[in-house]
Amino acid sequence: MNLEDKIVYTVSRINSEIKSVLEDSYPAVWITGEISGFKTYSSGHSYFNLKDENSQISAVLFAGFGKNIKFIPQDGVQVVIYGKITAYVQKGSYQIQVFSMEESGRGRLQETFENLKNKLQSEGLFDEARKRPLPFFIKKIAVVTSKDGAALHDILKVLNNVKSCLEVLIYPVRVQGEQSKFEIAGAIEYLNKNHGDIDVMLVGRGGGSLEDLWAFNEETVARAIYNSDIPVISCVGHEIDYTIADFVSDIRAATPSVAAEIIVKNRKYTEDKLSLLLERMNSDIKNILSMCTEKLDRFKTSRALSKPHLIYEDKIQYVDECGEKILRRLKEIILSKQTKLELNAQKLNLLSPLNILSKGYAVCSDLKGILKSVDRIKNDDNIGIKFADGKVRAKITEVIYEEKQL
């Protein structure tokens, strides 16, 4: 072997060349795998291995790139790494230098989720205006969930608080796995078609990983909920889990138990409302009746009704007074007439001839009557002379005329 004919590399040289080859060949690659042996040094740089079932590769995450990672890298986490293959010349090892990294499962699913969410939102499937209130009186509910899951158990336990008049129809479905979305959507459609008397439908499952809950992020399920004539309460996983089904449904309950509590509260509200109305109506009628009684009492105690005699007592008095006045007046009239009469009688009395006679006058008369002059009288005529207390007969002996003196 002639060494002069061969190219002899130094270790440094060969490692440098390999580094170049690697960097030229894989300047930008995506690699998926599981993190193991993750360690961050005080410099801020992190080192770990990325592995799958059969192989592994070293990885370095420099502090400058590490800032952009949106999750906390931990051993066992499946990730997708974007980076370049490079070599560490000093040690003669190659590795991936990480530019960016995201959790692989969540990353893909999250993207699908966001895409579907945006699509359905723009189609109006999440519109608030579309969401229906719960019926006032919930009598029959359906539960679409796994027959064996904790969700059904929790729901039934809470519904036990409704003591009467509640029918629960369970439609058992698988809630995870490939077929689950078809089963859930199929159940919603079936119930709408065959059980139109159902007042509200609970659709959900208990907690689990994002993958476990995935059926509720499927478009098929979302559309089935959207097309349901029966109002839907979604109840998937825990408080923190939001699924597409939650956005489409009429009401999103944080958990299956909460969904059942909504039913219980609705019933209590209905019962309370009814008894409140009854209470109000009772007090209303009481008020109206007491108002009427009061009015009646006012009438009863009025002078006219309570002491009716007072009215005619007054009248009697008045009549009495009037009578009295009339009598008095009559008496006065009579009295004045009497006085007048007496006066006239006196006058009359004064004028009476008899009265004159008593004063010394006498009345002379002949056969023809009272003599008022001497004309008719002749000597020897017989005349009568009347005095107050008797008469005399006399014979005229002389007639003397006297001139009337005026």
Place this chain on the structure above:
Amino acid sequence: MKKNSFESSIKRLEQIVNDMENSELDIDKAMKLFEEGISLVRECSSKLNEAKKKVEILTEKNGKIEKNEFSDTEE
């Protein structure tokens, strides 16, 4: 149909209560409304208190879906 009549009963009841509270009623009219209201309350609460309470489960048998009594055995 059934649930509608319950809801409309409650609506009518609210109307009655409002009428009794807000308008001048003669006693005959008030008594008539009250009677109507009481019978509505009876009707509604008898519906609410119906003893019927059941839990059923739909099961598939030979391609047909059947309704069966359900008991929560995990209790």
